[in-house]
Structure formats: C-alpha cells, structure tokens
Amino acid sequence: MQKIILIRFGEIFLKGKNRGYFERLLQENIQKTLAEIPHTFQKMPSRFVLSDFSEFDMDVIIEKLKKVSGIHSFSVADIVESDMDQIFHAALSQARETGTFKVETNRADKTFPYISTEISRRIGGRLLSERKGLKVDVHAPDFVLNIDVRENGKTFVYTDAIKGVGGMPTGSSGRGMLLLSGGIDSPVAGYMLAKRGMRLDAIHFHSFPYTGEAAKQKVLDLSKIVAEYSGGVNLFVVSFTEIQEAIHEKCPEEMMITMMRRFMMRIAERLAKGRGDSAIITGENLGQVASQTVESITSSNSVVTMPVFRPLIAFDKLEIIEVAQKIGSYETSILPYEDCCTVFLPKYPLIKPRMDKVLAAEARLDVEGLINSAMEKIERYTF
Numbered sequence: 371m372q373k374i375i376l377i378r379f380g381e382i383f384l385k386g387k388n389r390g391y392f393e394r395l396l397q398e399n400i401q402k403t404l405a406e407i408p409h410t411f412q413k414m415p416s417r418f419v420l421s422d423f424s425e426f427d428m429d430v431i432i433e434k435l436k437k438v439s440g441i442h443s444f445s446v447a448d449i450v451e452s453d454m455d456q457i458f459h460a461a462l463s464q465a466r467e468t469g470t471f472k473v474e475t476n477r478a479d480k481t482f483p484y485i486s487t488e489i490s491r492r493i494g495g496r497l498l499s500e501r502k503g504l505k506v507d508v509h510a511p512d513f514v515l516n517i518d519v520r521e522n523g524k525t526f527v528y529t530d531a532i533k534g535v536g537g538m539p540t541g542s543s544g545r546g547m548l549l550l551s552g553g554i555d556s557p558v559a560g561y562m563l564a565k566r567g568m569r570l571d572a573i574h575f576h577s578f579p580y581t582g583e584a585a586k587q588k589v590l591d592l593s594k595i596v597a598e599y600s601g602g603v604n605l606f607v608v609s610f611t612e613i614q615e616a617i618h619e620k621c622p623e624e625m626m627i628t629m630m631r632r633f634m635m636r637i638a639e640r641l642a643k644g645r646g647d648s649a650i651i652t653g654e655n656l657g658q659v660a661s662q663t664v665e666s667i668t669s670s671n672s673v674v675t676m677p678v679f680r681p682l683i684a685f686d687k688l689e690i691i692e693v694a695q696k697i698g699s700y701e702t703s704i705l706p707y708e709d710c711c712t713v714f715l716p717k718y719p720l721i722k723p724r725m726d727k728v729l730a731a732e733a734r735l736d737v738e739g740l741i742n743s744a745m746e747k748i749e750r751y752t753f
C-alpha cells in the first residue's frame with residue numbers, strides 16, 4: 371500500500387484574494403525544506419499531497435513538516451484504488467487494535483456507487499466484526515477513521531492528524547532583527563515571529579574576553595535551532611566590550627543595564643535599517659527583571675523609531691519554558707555560560723530609571739563614536 375502525506379493549511383484560508391500568494395509561498399517553503407528528499411508534490415483544493423517518497427524518509431519528512439509555519443496539520447494516509455475491499459484493508463491497517471472509533475467519509479467522486487454515510491456504515495461494520503476490541507462512539511471516539519474518495523479513482527484513508535506550527539508561511543511578513551541572547555526567552559520570541567511569517571536576522575552582543583567561546587557557540591547553536599522554523603537566520607555578532615567598559619567607567623554603576631540596553635537597541639536598529647528589516651524583536655517580559663519594567667522598556671524603546679515586537683511581554687516564565695521545550699531550544703539555553711549582561715552586573719540595578727538622569731549620564735559618553743566602532747567589527751554567520 372502506498373503512503374502519502376496530506377498537508378492542511380489553516381489560516382491561509384482567511385486571506386481572500388491573496389490566498390494564491392500565501393499558498394505558493396507555503397508550497398515553496400515546503401519544497402525547500404524537503405529539497406534533499408525525493409518525493410512528488412501535488413496541489414489539491416485547500417491542501418497539498420506528498421507522495422512517491424521512501425518509507426525510510428518518513429520520520430525525517432514528519433520532523434521537517436512540524437517546523438514549517440503555515441501548516442495547520444498533516445496526516446499520513448494510505449492511498450488505494452477506490453474499491454470497497456481495498457478501502458477496508460487500508461482501514462484495517464490504520465485502525466487501532468482496541469478502543470472506540472467513528473468513520474468519517476468524504477466522497478468527492480460522485481460516480482462512486484455508495485454515498486458517504488453508506489461507505490462509513492459498511493467499512494465501520496466490517497471493522498467491528500473483524501476486530502473485537504473496537505467499539506463505535508460517534509460523540510467522543512478515541513480515534514476517527516477518515517476516508518476520502520477522490521475524483522481520480524483513488525481513496526485516502528487515515529486516522530490521526532499531526533499538529534503543525536500553524537501561523538503564516540515564512541516570508542509573508544517581511545524580516546525582523548531579533549536580539550538574541552543565550553537565554554531562554556529570546557529564541558522563543560524569534561520562533562513566535564517566525565510562526566507569524568517573519569524571516570529573521572539576529573544580533574548578538576558578545577563581551578570577549580569577559581565572555582568566552584562557549585558562550586558564543588551557544589548562541590550559534592540557538593540560531594541554528596530558530597533557523598529551522600524561520601527558513602534560515604543571518605546572525606550578526608557584535609563586540610560589546612568597549613561599550614561596556616566605557617559605561618562602566620563613566621556612568622553610575624546602577625545604570626549599567628539601562629545604558630547597555632539603549633546601546634543594544636541603537637545598534638540593532640542601525641543594522642536592521644541597513645538590511646531592510648522592518649522590526650526589532652526582543653524576548654523582554656514585563657516585570658521579569660529590573661531591566662524589564664515599564665520605565666526600563668520606555669528608556670530603551672525611546673532610542674529607536676522602528677517598531678519593537680516583544681511577543682513574550684505578558685507570558686509567565688513557565689509558559690515560555692513550555693514553548694522553549696517544544697521547539698527544542700531549552701536544553702541549549704540553560705547551559706551555564708556567562709552572558710554579556712552578567713559582566714559588570716550592578717548589585718542594585720535601577721528599577722525605574724528617570725529619563726533626565728539617563729540622558730545626563732549618557733551625555734558623558736561618545737555615543738556615536740562607540741556605535742560606529744562596534745559596527746565596524748561585526749561577524750556574520752548564516753544558518
């Protein structure tokens with residue numbers, strides 16, 4: 371029996387006249403991620419069908435499809451000739467050994483001799499007499515057996531749907547610049563915007579020699595994980611040491627983080643504009659730490675004009691961890707390497723920085739000169 375994969379796309383439906391564009395984008399993204407795996411790709415109304423792949427590739431295909439944004443769900447189906455015996459044998463191989471079930475049939479081929487309820491009734495009946503552990507429950511079955519009689523003389527038979535990422539196809543919402551630390555939050559923030567169709571650039575501030583190679587490697591690894599959901603990531607690593615030393619030397623100790631954040635945002639925006647990106651993305655979360663109060667966010671936000679997306683602003687830490695575990699970034703994020711923000715960390719960081727004091731402290735620095743110097747030594751990695 372030949373296996374195929376049926377791919378459903380959720381929200382793209384809502385897009386009216388642009389539907390064709392979103393569908394094409396999703397098709398391109400799926401074909402790109404499966405480029406190395408021989409298969410046939412077919413478009414059908416409101417779904418895609420993959421066929422002619424080796425069963426040995428099935429697990430890899432499933433893992434890859436789970437990361438393509440815009441896919442609502444997909445199912446591995448048996449494809450047989452539209453013939454009641456063949457349909458029954460496929461149903462038997464798909465059905466569980468025990469439990470409750472119902473059969474749902476869709477008959478696109480109106481020349482097929484039975485109407486859909488009759489197909490369900492006959493196949494369900496044969497399953498019941500063949501497998502004594504099965505029972506019918508039309509309200510809350512353990513599994514649904516789907517039969518889809520297509521117009522071309524073929525029938526698809528399948529049970530479970532595998533959940534996709536959902537959201538919108540990558541590339542349908544421009545590109546954002548993600549401030550990527552080595553922590554738990556920012557990779558999740560990147561994933562969330564990728565899920566909404568944004569391509570991603572990422573910027574990481576690194577404080578060599580205060581932070582080492584392992585800390586940087588961790589960020590490269592995180593970029594690679596996020597890249598699987600965003601169809602690639604361009605990572606820019608910026609040396610932050612000179613800026614941190616200047617702040618440390620010239621500004622009040624408790625303003626360290628406030629000042630650092632303002633530099634990070636300015637540099638991120640400058641790089642983003644140069645690359646034609648349309649937004650900045652951070653993993654900030656209201657009230658989590660001193661630098662994430664409304665006042666602190668106001669201070670760092672006021673140095674940029676680009677929209678700043680903070681998809682995690684209202685999440686609880688546990689909710690963020692749940693997503694980090696789901697996307698596979700958590701284990702890497704919790705590796706214990708120094709982050710640039712832990713270098714020169716003040717004992718009592720300002721929780722509510724006052725703008726007049728922030729500006730007065732900043733006036734002691736050559737802001738433009740420090741930014742230009744940082745922009746000169748940017749390393750680039752592509753995933």
Ligand code: ATP
Nearest residue numbers: 549550551553554555556573574575652653654710
């Ligand atoms: P994360 O888990 O993402 O590190 P966090 O809870 O540790 O977040 P902060 O360290 O206050 O919070 O950082 C807030 C946000 O600032 C991060 O989510 C990230 O977007 C950005 N950020 C912090 N440090 C860096 C860095 N070294 N390079 C780039 N961006 C950073």
Ligand code: MG
Nearest residue numbers: 551552553709
């Ligand atoms: Mg952090």
